[in-house]
Amino acid sequence: MTTLFIxxxxxxxxxxxxxxxxxxxxxxxAIHADALYVLGDLFDFWIGDDDNSEFAKRVRAEFKRLTDSGVPCFFTKGNRDFLVGKRFAKQTGMVLLGDETVIDLYGRKAVILHGDTLCTDDHQYLAFRAKVNQPWLQWLFNRLPMAAKRPIVRKVQSDARDTKKDKSFDIMDVTQSEVEKVLLQHHADLMIHGHTHRPNVHTFAVDGQEMTRIVLGDWYEQGSILCCNANNFSLETRPFCTGNP
Known part of the structure; x- marks a missing residue:
């Protein structure tokens, strides 16, 4: 059996x-997995759990089908879907996780997270993240009608694209010292995250202990999956195909 991460x-x-x-x-x-972990940015932008568009219904239905089959599914919010809430979890059967979660991955202690909090050199983004994750602001936004939400989201997305153009790749990547800090805090030697869109397996030593950081890939040009079992792990891609499954 296999545990999958996307x-x-x-x-x-x-x-x-x-x-x-x-x-x-x-x-x-996923239907054959031990478990599925979604580590953020499932959506380009989740506008709220009250989204009843055909697209939103279709995504919710996929997760409900999976969890109804008995496959546990876990969700860590990313910087594009921080508005995913309890209603979405209830409708899909998914379990919402915190920013950092420690799991037992076939006997190995692993820290899983989206990855944006590791980019400590990106001060502008971290300030934005702190702002949009304020409970009172989310409470207010969630109570706006959908017609009012959509132009706000378009403006946020446009501003984010413009800001990203002016940033160096180094600023948008993780800070190694923060990676080590998080691993040591959780007494773990394995970290799995996304966000940076730079799939790779990094090994390094901290105080003489070997540690591993696995970065998940994005789905812009192909599917990207981390497959883990009791013996090994592999970063794999899946080609896009025409037509619906």
Missing amino acids: SDLHLSADTPDINACFERFMREE
């Missing part, structure tokens, strides 16, 4: 290739 799919009504690849993955691979 992140940074950036699903939307405008990404039919990604959506089809995601649905195929859910129905043909």
